[in-house]
Amino acid sequence: MTNERRVLVHPDKPSLAGSVAARFITKMIDVIEDRGEATVVLTGGTMGISILAAIRDSSARDSVDWKRVNVWWGDERWLPRDDAERNEKQARDALLDHIALDEKRVHPFPAAGEGIELNEASQLYASELASHAAEGSTLPIFDITFLGLGPDGHIASLFPNRGGILEETLSVIAVRNSPKPPPERLSLTLPAINSSLRVWLVVAGADKASALGLTLADVSVHEVPASGAQGRKRTLFFVDNEAAAEVPENLTTPGLFWTGEDA
Incomplete structure (x- = not known):
């Protein structure tokens, strides 16, 4: 299986969200037809949630047999279940509560205040995955695994110059002292992310331009965690014009960098 890495540039954030939503719906239909079910790993952040809202609002939304879709998360803030800052809560508000999912196929991370500690929560999620x-x-x-990209190059809750990005054995880690609040989180590891057939990174805004440029220049994964993200079949970077400002010029050649819709 060959890996393809492509960058697809869109004019602005609304067109970016709409394009990714349309592609996602089409891919879910195709995967379900091929395998009888589909599995997606969701992310949070402004663009991650905007894409879910765009899926919700799409006229093609109900062409997906949502009862055959399995939902996981790439990371989560260690907060109470109903906290508005949890990725799960935001995803439910944006999309999941509006479609006919089979709730047994929805797998949120454990939440704070439910009688377990952070380390145990990471082990429980790893066991559920297994x-x-x-x-x-x-x-x-x-x-499909969705990822955002932080201005510092982090993905999920794998931050630069922290031990979590170097974890090679575990599928899920507990994160403490995160440089981005809240300090405690749960995250898939890079090997778990890279087990995905397709990794879709969605990047928007001028504040992400430097991190995207470094990612595509293959800077050390320890310094720029996103540089290590790679789907087994395909890795797509969906970006807006502002985020694309510092993409290295040598990557703007056919085979490495696409603009518009790829075939």
């Missing part, structure tokens, strides 16, 4: 994996694996088949 319980839905094929024999001999510790992870389900992830068809």
Whole structure:
């Protein structure tokens, strides 16, 4: 299986969200037709939630058989279940509460205040992932994993110059002393993310331009965690014009960098 890495540039944030939403709906239909089910790993952040809202508002939304879609998360803030800052809460408000999902297929991270500690929560989520994996694996088949990109180059809750980005054995880690509040979080590790067939990074805004440029220049994963993200089949960077401002010129050649819709 060959990996393809593409950058798709859109004029602005609304067109970016709408394009990714349309592509996602089409891909879910195709995957369900091929395999009978589909599995997506969601992210938070402004663009991650904007895409979910765009899916909700799409006229093609109900062409997906949502009862066959499995939902996981790439990371989560260690906050109470109903906290408005939780990725789960935002995703439910934006999309999940508006579609006919099978709730047994929705797998949020554990939440603070439910009688377990952070380390135990990470182990529980890893066990849940393993319980839905094929024999001999510790992870389900992830068809699409969404990622945002921080101005510092972080993905999920894997931050630069922290031990979490170098974890090679675990599928889920507990994060403490995060440089971005809240300090306690749960996150998939890079090997878990890279088990995905497709990794879709959605990047918007001038404040992300430097991080995107460094990511595409393959700077050390320890310094720029996003540079290590790679789907087994395809890695797509969906970006707006502002975020694309510092993409290295040598990556703007056919085969490495696309603008507009790719084939």
